[in-house]
Amino acid sequence: MSKPSKTAPQRSDHETRVTDDHHESLRLWLRMLSCTNLVEAHIRSQLRLRFQTTLPRFDLMAQLERHPEGLKMGELSRRMMVTGGNVTGITDQLVAEGLVVREDNPKDRRAYIVKLTKEGRRVFREWAVEHEDWVIRLFEGLGEKEKKQLYDLLARLKQFVGSLGTGN
Amino acid sequence: MSKPSKTAPQRSDHETRVTDDHHESLRLWLRMLSCTNLVEAHIRSQLRLRFQTTLPRFDLMAQLERHPEGLKMGELSRRMMVTGGNVTGITDQLVAEGLVVREDNPKDRRAYIVKLTKEGRRVFREWAVEHEDWVIRLFEGLGEKEKKQLYDLLARLKQFVGSLGTGN
DNA sequence: CCACAAATATTTAAGGTTAAAATATTGTGG
DNA sequence: CCACAATATTTTAACCTTAAATATTTGTGG
Numbered sequence: 519m520s521k522p523s524k525t526a527p528q529r530s531d532h533e534t535r536v537t538d539d540h541h542e543s544l545r546l547w548l549r550m551l552s553c554t555n556l557v558e559a560h561i562r563s564q565l566r567l568r569f570q571t572t573l574p575r576f577d578l579m580a581q582l583e584r585h586p587e588g589l590k591m592g593e594l595s596r597r598m599m600v601t602g603g604n605v606t607g608i609t610d611q612l613v614a615e616g617l618v619v620r621e622d623n624p625k626d627r628r629a630y631i632v633k634l635t636k637e638g639r640r641v642f643r644e645w646a647v648e649h650e651d652w653v654i655r656l657f658e659g660l661g662e663k664e665k666k667q668l669y670d671l672l673a674r675l676k677q678f679v680g681s682l683g684t685g686n
Numbered sequence: 687m688s689k690p691s692k693t694a695p696q697r698s699d700h701e702t703r704v705t706d707d708h709h710e711s712l713r714l715w716l717r718m719l720s721c722t723n724l725v726e727a728h729i730r731s732q733l734r735l736r737f738q739t740t741l742p743r744f745d746l747m748a749q750l751e752r753h754p755e756g757l758k759m760g761e762l763s764r765r766m767m768v769t770g771g772n773v774t775g776i777t778d779q780l781v782a783e784g785l786v787v788r789e790d791n792p793k794d795r796r797a798y799i800v801k802l803t804k805e806g807r808r809v810f811r812e813w814a815v816e817h818e819d820w821v822i823r824l825f826e827g828l829g830e831k832e833k834k835q836l837y838d839l840l841a842r843l844k845q846f847v848g849s850l851g852t853g854n
Numbered sequence: 855c856c857a858c859a860a861a862t863a864t865t866t867a868a869g870g871t872t873a874a875a876a877t878a879t880t881g882t883g884g
Numbered sequence: 885c886c887a888c889a890a891t892a893t894t895t896t897a898a899c900c901t902t903a904a905a906t907a908t909t910t911g912t913g914g
Binding site for chain 4: 562566590591592595602603605606607626628629630
């Protein structure tokens with residue numbers, strides 16, 4: 519399907535098809551990237567305006583909110599899909615702001631357990647409600663059915679890309 | 687739950703554990719974000735390994751390649767969706783590397799015209815071929831029809847989000 | 855012509871990001 | 885017990901990114 523090939527099919531062959539596919543995938547990727555950038559820019563801007571915070575800070579707290587038992591630095595780094603050194607810096611800030619704590623782990627003194635503080639939980643719950651509102655508004659251009667379609671297509675993409683290994 | 691099983695692969699990204707029915711848009715957004723991050727990580731890694739360059743550098747050159755007449759700094763910044771100060775730094779590097787030039791514009795001495803050099807065009811053409819190859823492999827998990835569906839859904843999303851204004 | 859707003863680009867300060875090196879702890883085989 | 889690999893985190897250097905402040909030039913109304 520969709521290999522109509524407006525060009526002279528005098529030799530409709532492998533090369534032609536590969537070339538078409540290249541352009542399709544590339545255009546799809548660029549569109550996906552700009553969509554994500556647009557949404558992300560909105561959210562960053564709102565986090566800054568409304569809560570004087572940043573997306574990585576928010577993201578780290580969101581991970582901890584889903585894991586009340588606490589997470590190690592390395593777990594945070596994997597879940598946030600950033601490198602470990604990065605988590606160190608962001609955690610330092612949040613500790614300084616009193617929103618998270620590093621708890622010593624007597625079982626393994628290499629690894630902390632990072633948790634939200636009481637204040638961190640309180641603050642994050644407020645933020646999360648408003649954050650979800652922004653997201654809902656940003657995706658209002660799609661209907662229920664479209665959202666589900668998009669969700670499912672992205673599931674397939676994610677699974678495939680994830681299966682290719684971390685990318686050396 | 688209190689014991690982090692070592693065997694569980696644990697997808698480990700933005701998307702884990704948001705299973706409430708009423709949070710469709712949020713889940714969709716988190717999935718979209720992690721898809722984009724996965725693909726982007728692959729590409730950054732390859733650009734670094736294969737060409738010792740970075741995504742912003744590559745992106746700037748890609749914009750110039752599509753506009754042989756040259757672009758002003760501000761145009762680059764809009765197309766790349768980054769702030770102007772950013773483009774200054776990346777352009778400085780590429781000029782130092784001999785891949786782009788700032789041409790003085792006698793019509794308006796506020797604005798340069800930035801273009802690829804001959805060497806820049808040569809190098810970018812090589813890079814672009816391989817870059818397209820990476821992208822097509824990353825999206826091979828989707829069929830033709832699925833790619834088209836995804837492309838169209840993202841078009842709707844992009845148009846809607848774009849219509850909301852810049853947000854601040 | 856002149857004052858001044860608008861447009862363009864750069865600089866600055868603060869923070870996010872990475873890969874690689876360094877540090878510290880744990881576990882294991884000999 | 886000891887050497888040594890594996891694990892967990894931090895540090896470092898380089899780069900990307902932003903928002904705000906600073907020139908510089910252009911255009912316009914008076």
